[in-house]
Amino acid sequence: MVRNLSEIIKSQVRERANGLCEYCHAIEKWQFVQFTIDHILPISQGGTDELDNLALACFHCNRQKYTKTSAFDPETGIETALFNPRCDRWQDHFVWSNDKLQLVGISSIGRATVNALGCNRDRLISIRSADIAIDRHPPISDPVQPNPPT
Numbered sequence: 001m002v003r004n005l006s007e008i009i010k011s012q013v014r015e016r017a018n019g020l021c022e023y024c025h026a027i028e029k030w031q032f033v034q035f036t037i038d039h040i041l042p043i044s045q046g047g048t049d050e051l052d053n054l055a056l057a058c059f060h061c062n063r064q065k066y067t068k069t070s071a072f073d074p075e076t077g078i079e080t081a082l083f084n085p086r087c088d089r090w091q092d093h094f095v096w097s098n099d100k101l102q103l104v105g106i107s108s109i110g111r112a113t114v115n116a117l118g119c120n121r122d123r124l125i126s127i128r129s130a131d132i133a134i135d136r137h138p139p140i141s142d143p144v145q146p147n148p149p150t
């Protein structure tokens with residue numbers, strides 16, 4: 001559903017997100033298309049246009065998320081809430097793989113979200129690979145899995 005959020009609200013969401021997709025941490029400034037404003041709880045399920053229900057999301061994460069608020073954790077098969085950028089801390093649920101190509105869920109919420117939103121799509125992996133080569137992935141404050149012990 002297309003909503004007409006005010007430009008002020010949109011810029012507040014963008015600024016709060018630091019220009020990152022709040023799910024997959026893609027960096028908006030390197031993308032061809034502007035990121036979208038996601039309603040964390042969809043309007044159709046009673047969500048509002050208030051800032052605490054909005055998140056900056058890349059086009060793909062937003063499309064994959066659609067009206068989902070929960071998904072199955074592929075490891076346990078148990079349905080769990082999707083990552084909520086307004087009450088969950090990204091670093092508690094995600095880490096970059098050692099080679100920085102894969103987004104790894106480190107909690108039930110993280111795994112369900114990576115899986116449901118397709119955060120490791122082939123196309124994303126090739127973009128990340130190119131971005132690593134020129135030092136613009138991952139975002140500087142994101143955790144990366146340590147090298148495996150040799």
Ligand SMILES: [Zn+2]
Pocket residue numbers: 021022023024025026057058059060061062
């Ligand atoms: Zn994304």
